Amino acid sequence: MSGALKSIVVETKIYEGQKPGTSGLRKAVKVFQQEHYTENFVQAILQATADRLKGSTLVVGGDGRYYGKEAVNKIIKIVAANGVDKLIIGQNGILSTPAVSAIIRKYKTLGGIVLTASHNPGGPDADFGIKFNCDNGGPAPDNVTNEIYEITRVLKNYKIVPELVVDIDKIQKTTLQVDGKDFTIEVIDSVQDYVELMKEIFDFSAIKNLLQGSADRAPFQVLINSLNGVTGPYVKKIFGEELGVASSSLVNATPLEDFGGLHPDPNLTYAADLVNAVKNGPYDFGAAFDGDGDRNMIIGEKAFFVTPSDSLAVLAANLEAIPYFQRTGVKGYARSMPTGAAVDRVAAKSGVEFFEVPTGWKYFGNLMDAGRLSLCGEESFGTGSDHIREKDGIWASLAWLSVIAKLGKSIEDILKDHWTTYGRNFFTRYDYENCDSEAANKVMAEVETKIEQKDFVGTKLTYENKVYIVKEADNYSYKDPVDESVTTKQGLRILFEDGSRVIFRLSGTGSSGATIRLYVDSYESDPSTFDKDAQEVLKPLVNVALVLSKLQEHTGRQAPTVIT
Structure with missing residues (x-):
């Protein structure tokens, strides 16, 4: 490679369907491998930020899945040709999605390109994804993703520096001459900045004392499963080196291009190995993370499952256990619309401002930037602050360990105490994955036609001896209280007079076919119900939803792919 490099312009062809979903563009690897396909989308991202691109810094990294390194090398060549001053890259192309956000914010960069399909499987015959995060560290909002999409529909060429080659496996800083100006590539330790942030937020000594035990208290046994995703190096550093957890309790902690054949989605179905190990082993706590590290599942002794909706509510009720919130105060709570309403009750009792937003983390970001939100979560195993x-x-997982250290109770006892105070929101989600798109649309049309009928409110829907009276029904829309932007058609909602809810959505995170998600939420204040199995409690409402939507008739599916 010569000392002075030049960019070239490559004529391209337009690919249909490069429309980013709630978390970027996700397609099969083979789609991204098409000539010009990845280059087109990256060029569109850069053109969507063209007014601020020259002289800027961008972050690049991903979850280590197949095609990731190849994509990083393409991005380096394209970014260099588009006037960016500096690129910060995780070593080996590895950066968890939370780490990308932390690095963007710490170094005040223009944004970051994240290479991930999150919880989707990896490998040559599986999925890949690219998303753009803005200068606040969060996923690009709708106006940016819409602009990216519009550019992909008319793009005639892209710029690239074909001769630019850099070793991303080695931590180093390299400055090259590209088109007569300096271009710097800095390959950084993938975990260091993130670990430093966690140590600012949590009391690591309190967590370590819990894990190590004392003369009068046995060690608190944890099992952490990274599902061969990106969190492996972070887990080894934080739980292994910083908190002293034995390596035998940190499993699947090496990022693999195909996730070792695992489906990196931390739920009871795809993280069954963790569930069984905790159920049959000496563990007090189990945690699993998804491919790019932004999702979590928490279970207690004997595999006591904490629903994401309950997890959010319990953390909300116990934020004083975390030093970060002792310093910042608690500004607000929020959940995505389909998420169980448990946190609503914590907000009401504590007098803290509460928000319900559409699915997609970008909607929380506006509230956070405005100083109105401290803690939020989604039922899809996402929690954050x-x-x-x-x-x-x-x-x-560190937040939960902080709460456990402060309360000195098991996860199950913490949940039961919480339900005694607030009541219990029983919640489940049925996923019907890879449905025929036409059939999925028929299901949604079936529900929408019914809820639009003038006399639908007040309708009694029954199953066996259970009666639900419709209080409200709509296709959910959201007006952002910060910028007053309006987001429509975010899911079909049926709200009942007893506080129960049924919600239907088509997922925006799959790479093929259609995924129908059915969410069912039912509130109980009677303590005699708290120990019941959620599926047993929710069975009548699930059946009401299936009959109403004719889901089984339209799709031919007699059972969901996944129940969470």
Whole structure:
């Protein structure tokens, strides 16, 4: 490679369907491998920020999945040709999604390009994804993703420096001449900045004391499963080196391009190995994270499952256990619309401002930037705070350990005490994955047609001896209280007079086909119900939803792919 490099312009062809979803563009690897496909989308990202691009710094990294390194090398060449001053890259191309957000915020960069398909499987025959995070560290808002999409529809060429080659496996800083100006590539330690942030937020000594035990208290046994995703190096550093957890309790902690054949989605179905190990082993606490590290699952002794909705509510009720919130105060709580309403009750009791937003972490970001939100979560195993602008799996596990250390109780006892105070929101989600798109649309049309009928409110829907009276029904829309932007068609909601809810959504995070998500939420204040199995309690409402939507008739599916 010569000392002075020049960019060239490459004529391209337009690819249809490069529309980013709630978390970027996700497609099969083979789609991204098409000639010009990845280059087009990266060029569109850069053109969407063209007014601020020259002289800027960008962050690049991903979850280590197949095609990641190849994509990083393409991005380096394209970014260099588009007038960016500096690129910060995680070593080996590795950066968790929370780490990207932390690095953008710490170094005040223009934003970051994140290479991930999150919880989707990896490998040559699986999925890849690219998303853009803005200068606040959060996913690009709708106006930016819409602009990126519009550019992809008319893009005629892209700029690239074909001869630029850099070793991203080695921590180093390199400055090259590109088109007569300096271009710097800094390959950084993937975990250092993130670990420093966690140590500012949490009392690591209190957590370590819990984990190590004392003369009068046995060590608190944890099992952490990274599902061969990006969190492995972070887990080894934080739980292994900083907190003294034995390496035998940190499993699947090496990022693999195909996640070792695992489906890196931390739920009861895809993290069954963790569930069984905790159920049958000596563990007090289990945690699993997804491919890019922003999702989490928390379970207690004997695999006592904490629903994400309950996890958010319990943390909200116990934020004083975390030094960060002792310093900043608690500004507000929020959840995505489909998430169980448990945190609503904590907000009401504590007098803290509460928000309900559409699915997608970017909607929380506006509230955080305005200083109105401290803690938020989604039922899809995402929990986070205003320390960054992404959900954060490792943060959630450290938050739980902080609460346990302060209360000195088991996870199950903490949950039962919480329900005694606030009541219990039983919650479940049924996912029907890879449905025929036409059939999925028929399901949604079936529900929407019914809820639009003038006499639908007041309708009694029954299953066996259970009767639900419709109080309200709509296709959810959201007006942002900060910028007053309006987001429409975010899910079909049926709210009942007893506080129960049924919600239907088509997912925006799949790479093929359509995923129908059915969310069912039912509140109980009677303590005699608290120990019941959620599926048993929710069975009548689930059946009401299936009959109403004719889901089984339209899709031919007699059972969901995943129940959480």
